């Protein structure tokens with residue numbers, strides 16, 4: 329291939345260009361991003377960047393030196409608006425208007441877009457956290473004694489609540505499920521993880537939904553819930569999940585159904601030479617065989633390595649089990665594998681104690697996932713055991729001290 | 733560069749050990765195969781991670797992961813001659829320092845190791 333175009337400006341796109349160069353691809357490499365900045369790291373946006381010590385600067389993911397060294401043609405502020413696979417043509421729009429880029433290979437890394445509360449787009453003080461601009465806007469509204477309502481107590485909600493509490497903000501979380509993150513961690517462990525909010529002085533209203541965002545001259549004033557409760561708010565942060573950014577692929581003929589459908593090499597089904605990487609890609613992860621879409625940071629890097637190997641004709645590298653971390657109230661929560669594929673068969677310790685360890689077993693009793701708080705060494709051992717498919721009971725006996 | 737596993741295996745004092753200078757890391761046997769430890773920073777010397785692979789050979793690299801700030805000697809996972817950082821799963825070859833997978837894109841600095849009179853030293 330003489331020209332590979334990578335569409336996207338974040339983890340998936342950056343890992344793709346890095347992996348391609350590392351694998352020895354020496355053709356033209358174009359990165360098309362609709363963001364105004366060179367790629368920056370997303371995880372800090374809901375963590376360190378909101379902390380009082382931060383000056384609001386992002387952590388770079390691709391520097392100007394990297395661009396030079398990797399010999400990239402980076403087009404910022406350029407939005408992909410259409411694709412014609414038959415003519416290998418990508419349609420884009422930038423400041424100067426529409427244009428077309430012809431490619432030999434294409435990587436779709438457009439990620440996901442945050443879901444928003446319907447009808448709140450133009451209300452001042454209602455925020456999502458996905459981009460640097462989002463995070464800075466939220467940051468500007470944090471301050472001692474301010475009142476924040478967080479809609480959705482998933483990853484964004486929990487991480488935001490934790491930094492907001494540290495800054496003296498009054499926080500109320502409104503969560504639709506009876507137990508937030510129950511769909512990821514199971515009820516028991518999810519409840520333990522969520523218990524930290526109350527312990528840190530944030531209020532959690534679970535099993536509730538938002539009926540109305542009350543405004544005063546276009547500025548948010550309160551959030552009214554389905555049961556009539558009215559929560560005064562200076563700021564509303566919405567973290568209710570995200571949807572694949574595939575609007576621009578409508579009409580392209582690419583198979584899109586909650587993400588771009590890919591084969592085990594991340595090649596888009598029916599479209600050789602077109603790949604997808606990151607949050608937007610739905611693929612049969614080799615450890616699972618069934619199509620999954622994984623919204624975790626390390627996943628983008630793992631997938632980029634697979635794509636690069638395929639492009640240069642190397643064997644597919646080993647793909648590790650899914651992994652994700654979250655920083656909440658000074659604790660590091662690490663999740664490996666897919667807890668949702670099993671049930672929690674051993675739960676030791678607590679989040680507050682900084683020693684939670686939960687093991688999940690699949691129907692055959694093997695370890696399919698684990699959640700660990702503040703013990704990276706244990707996490708690594710459990711990761712090995714889950715990779716090997718060791719029976720969960722055996723793992724518990726060998727690695728977890730018996731609960732007293 | 734001297735080949736550190738040769739040195740470690742033979743356990744013979746090397747000319748270079750005296751001329752370049754060395755830092756005491758631990759007593760032989762303190763570190764079990766498959767384990768790692770940190771030799772703390774000291775003056776001009778940066779913290780070093782000392783590893784012992786399953787074959788009993790010693791290797792040493794800079795202690796801090798090249799991705800963010802994490803001590804590989806203290807907390808990591810050694811698999812053969814590869815060390816995995818438990819924060820975001822970067823992998824490095826402990827013999828060459830090479831960054832083997834994301835998020836690492838920068839190699840770890842490596843150091844030679846010598847064993848002498850039952851003691852393990854890291855060369856500067």
Ligand SMILES: Cc1cc2nc3c(=O)[nH]c(=O)nc-3n(C[C@H](O)[C@H](O)[C@H](O)COP(=O)(O)OP(=O)(O)OC[C@H]3O[C@@H](n4cnc5c(N)ncnc54)[C@H](O)[C@@H]3O)c2cc1C
Pocket residue numbers: 335336337338339340341360361362363370371372373374406407408409437438439440441457458459484573576605606607608622623624625626628651652653654655
């Ligand atoms: C606030 C926050 C914190 C997070 N924290 C963690 C964490 O602690 N741990 C973890 O594992 N994961 C975390 N994640 C998830 C992780 O960041 C994502 O999994 C990762 O960023 C996915 O990368 P991606 O490139 O696939 O998608 P995205 O990050 O969504 O990037 C997509 C890129 O494509 C661009 N784009 C979209 N459409 C177009 C178009 N039509 N034309 C041109 N460009 C386009 C976007 O602007 C963006 O630059 C976090 C996410 C967020 C938002």
Ligand SMILES: NC(=O)c1ccc[n+]([C@@H]2O[C@H](COP(=O)([O-])OP(=O)(O)OC[C@H]3O[C@@H](n4cnc5c(N)ncnc54)[C@H](O)[C@@H]3O)[C@@H](O)[C@H]2O)c1
Pocket residue numbers: 374440479480481482483484485487502503504505508509536537538566567568569570623624652653654655
């Ligand atoms: N540490 C991390 O891994 C991390 C941190 C921040 C963001 N992210 C990623 O960013 C993306 C978005 O994060 P997120 O927290 O928005 O998604 P999420 O899926 O983690 O959590 C969404 C939460 O909102 C709840 N919810 C959904 N609809 C609701 C509604 N109408 N009202 C109230 N609650 C509702 C869900 O039950 C769930 O608990 C995800 O891809 C996530 O993985 C990851």
Ligand code: FES
Pocket residue numbers: 797798799800801802817818819820821822835836
């Ligand atoms: S700090 Fe080592 S992988 Fe991130």
